[in-house]
Amino acid sequence: MMYRTFWFLTSALLAATFGCASNRAPLPVPSPTGASIALPAVKWTEQQQANHVLNRLAYGPSPDDLELIQRMGVAAWIDRQLHPDWIPDDAVTLKLRALPTLTLSTAELYARFPPIQVQARLAGLNPANSDDRETLLQAIPKEDLPRQIPIELVAAKLIRAVESKRQLEEVLVDFWFNHFNVSVDKGQVKWMVTSYERDAIRPHVFGTFRELLGATAHHPAMLFYLDNWQSSRELPDAKQGRARPGARMGLNENYARELLELHTMGVNGGYTQKDVREVARCFTGWTIDMPRYIGDFVYRDRMHDKNSKIVLGTFIAPGGGQDDGERILDHLAAHPSTARFIATKLIRKFVSDEPPVSLVDKVARVFLDTGGHLPSVYAAIFTSPEFWSDRAYAAKTKTPLEYAVSAVRALGGTTSGEAPFAGAIDRMGEPLYRSQPPTGFPESAEAWVNAGALVSRINFGLALAANRVPGTKVDVLRYVKPAQSSDERVKALATAILGRAPEESTRKKLGEAVASASGEGAHGQQRPADPMILAGLLLGSPEFQKQ
Amino acid sequence: MKVDRRFFLKSSGLAMLGLGFAPGFLSRAVAARTAANKKILLAIFQRGGADGLSMVPPVGDPEYYALRPTLAIARPGAGDGAALKLDDTFGLHPALSSLTPFYEAGALAIIHAVGSPKPTRSHFDAQDFMEGGIPGALAPDGWLNRALQAEAARNSSAFRAVALQSNLPRSLFGSAPAVAMGSVAEFKLRTGRLSEAGTRSFEALYASAVDVALRNTGNETFEALRLLEKSKLDGMPEEHGANYPNSPLGRRLKDVARLIRADIGLEVAATDCGGWDTHVGQGAAQGQLAERLKELGDSLAAFAVDLGDRMADVCVVTMTEFGRTVRENGNRGTDHGTASVMMVLGGGVRGRRVIGQWRGLREPNLFEGRDLAMATDFRAVLSEVLGSHLGISRLGPVFPDFDGAKAPLRLFSA
Secondary structure (H helix, E strand, O other): OHHHHHHHHHHHHHHHHHHOOOOOOOOOOOOOOOOOOOOOOOOOOHHHHHHHHHHHHOOOOOHHHHHHHHHHOHHHHHHHHOOHHHOOOHHHHHHHOOOHHHHOOHHHHHHHOOOHHHHHHHOOOOOOOHHHHHHHHHHOOHHHOOOHHHHHHHHHHHHHHHHOOOHHHHHHHHHHHHHOOOOOOOOOHHHHHHHHHHHHHHHHOOOEHHHHHHHHHHOHHHHHHOOHHHOOOOOHHHHHOOOOOOOOOOOOOHHHHHHHHHHHOOOOOOOOHHHHHHHHHHOOOEEEEOOOOOOEEEEOHHHOOOOOEEEOOEEEOOOOOOHHHHHHHHHHHOOHHHHHHHHHHHHHHHOOOOOOHHHHHHHHHHHHHOOOEHHHHHHHHHOOOOOOOOOOOOOOEOOHHHHHHHHHHHOOOEEOOOHHHHHHHHHOOOOOOOOOOOOOOOOOHHHOOOHHHHHHHHHHHHHHHOOOOOOEEOOOHHHOOOOOOHHHHHHHHHHHHHOOOOOHHHHHHHHHHHHHHHOEOOOOOEOOOOHHHHHHHHHHOOHHHEO | OOOOHHHHHHHOOOHHHHOOOOOHHHHHHHHHOOOHHHOEEEEEEEOOOOOHHHHOOOOOOHHHHHHOOOOOOEOOOOOOOEOEEOOOOOEEOHHHHHHHHHHHOOOEEEEEEEEOOOOOOOHHHHHHHHHHOOOOOOOOOOHHHHHHHHOHHHOOOOOOEEEEOOOOOHHHOOOOOOEEEOOOOOOOOOOHHHHHHHHHHHHHHHHOOOOHHHHHHHHHHHHHHHHHHHHOOOOOOOOOOOOOOOOHHHHHHHHHHHHHHOOOOOOEEEEEEOOOOOOOOOOOOOOHHHHHHHHHHHHHHHHHHHHHHHHHHEEEEEEEOOOEEOOOOOOOOOOEOOOEEEEEEEOOEOOOEEEOOOOOOOHHHOEOOOEOOOOEEHHHHHHHHHHHHOOOOOOOOOOOOOOHHHOOOOOEOO
16 A cells, blocks of 8 residues: 555655657656565676566567666566556546447447347337338447447557556466457457456456456356357256256356366367366356346356266265356466466466466476466576576567557557557457457467468558558657658657667668659758658568567 | 248249259369369358258157157158158258259268267367368368478469358468458458558558467468459349348358359368357247358358359358267257268269168267267268369378278269
């Protein structure tokens, strides 16, 4: 509490300082813990260290974050990012107020945006008839259609990714959402996903893995997405494959399988098909209260399989209830296979597409020793020699989201998160909140480095630099001065966007391209390079695809 | 909606087939087979685990109706929503009715109980293993890419291998160049005032990229962009009254047909269709699964009609990572299973057959007492498609430790 007051004052000062670009006095920023994290010795320049950290723990370098790191040092910046409560983020909070659905519960969203079927019934139309459907869609104002929910969710994600000061939190929310993936395209998930990210993912990314796992396991979005809400004890005659007409009782193993394979132990973690069934039986009765109107978690004892179970060698006595599932989650969250699986995935995200085994061992041990305390796990990665090795530097290719957001940040931009920005990310291959399979989006670059995606990236870079992405504004001119020669401009912009002065050959190539497009001035002499075209070329360059 | 076969044929532009005219591509197929290097393969992956027992229901197997009380497709002739008769054992899902003319004309073969000898019920692994072409192990590259590597010399077009989707599927991972694109229309640089100079400088930047993957992708991209610009196929209309569904798969197959008609060296095309993971409310003659099947069948039929005579050189193969549980689950759906169905459509196909040993659905014959067991290895189908249709002679590197000649399916006429 004490440092919260202290930080409120400091943050007010900071905000005042950043608000006005011409009035920036160096401000000492103490770390409230006193004990900040210790980084291994590294030969890189300060600029390289800042680039690396901002490329991995943030959505790429922005002028503001670069300056902050310059002032407080890399270690203090990382320490603060591991404690987002210390970082005021009022500007983003204020901006998100323009998106009212973000704070609504699932039940409120149903009331505000009734499903088309419900609206049709109210209007006396038949939702199964395509003409009736069309009539209805025409009659309802766009902002009253259920699709407004994902539109606002996407906008919020993009605003936060570009502008939030709590960059690591945003990176982690994206990581864990993708780990515990749900898709807005499946049935009722659209009404539940706002709460899922807000209530199940975001509050726990700096907690323990068990908390995060439990929150997702209880959330209606997950229960719906992986069908557990309909899973119940087998009826005796259903075992013979003759479900009573009209009955919908029976076991559904979808969630149980993905819980083991994707959320905790990993596919080679050492479980069997029998374990999948037994886990599914433990979670029978974890369901949703009125999934089309209320959408809250509820445990229904009459759906629960009360018989004994044996999961991964552990005996679960008969007569249990909701606790059967909780015990499974306890067991899985503390399992060595889970520790390795999560360590590997985080290292792939933050360090390298091919996680070094030495680091996996170390991080998995931290996971087990700390009871899955996630900040300790993250810190073990960020302070490892592997994270700070030359092999890790600029070694990863940006995902579509990372590429698009880092481009806006590199140019000191802001966004309202409107459709054109999101649409560009769709075309690069990873439409936000719409990854259909439970695996989420793929983790390694092979999946998204391809011709069509490259064309989409280059097109986005060109459009963005020219401020032709409605709702998203960048400031290219901040990096150049009117009197500069073309070569000086190339150097200045490349340093700003790529984080270092480009090689002679690259500079020449860029200069030539821009010269032909910039044309001649009034007196026949060559105009200095158009900074927007230049920035577009740099954003589309191979170097900017890397992080 | 009532599925009326006659209405369907008309709306698919296939009326002539229904009236008994063999499509031209069939009669010309044998003659065209001499020029093996013009052959084209389209591979469609049904992601999510498609239920082979609904796609091609074993209507002659009495166990089927006992195991699927609410999901089974009715026996042929049982009125609306009944299966379409294929033979004494099997029927075709009524939503696939636009494929029956092709089946009747001998251009469509179905392989049932097809799967992997090392099955897994993980979507992720099963897809990776199948697309990698090596059961039970993760290959660094894909079966389609290795096939292209095996005959690298014969075609150097930038469009030799194309995935019509925004991400390259694992089957095309590897050293042979392959282009992925969401659509033909999107595949265009918008360089504005920079115009040609912009394209040239991006090309130069990527040619000297340090990152090998980016450099290679860059090379493929700029070559493909040039070729596509010359061919002017954006907006090329479909032919022969082909009626593609206005759906992702319909649009993608329309683009594949354009690439084929533009004669720019396409040899292998791949695309996905999703939505097959029917754990809940799968539906029978109508419903969730039926809608997916209708999109698949109508898209394939439109593709074949659109290509007309060119279809003699084209083979389409469909696959899915696994089938689904033989018993329906408690939610009128099905869970992850083992063997499923593949389809092979095109010129030279010895069709009008459901291929594969059928052991029946009695419990002792099921895999682990719950799934349709594999009778045919998926590699047997793919290796004949590569060998007999694409004319690739060296299949050893494509499917190591597998010899398709041991139990040939003879999917193609010699």
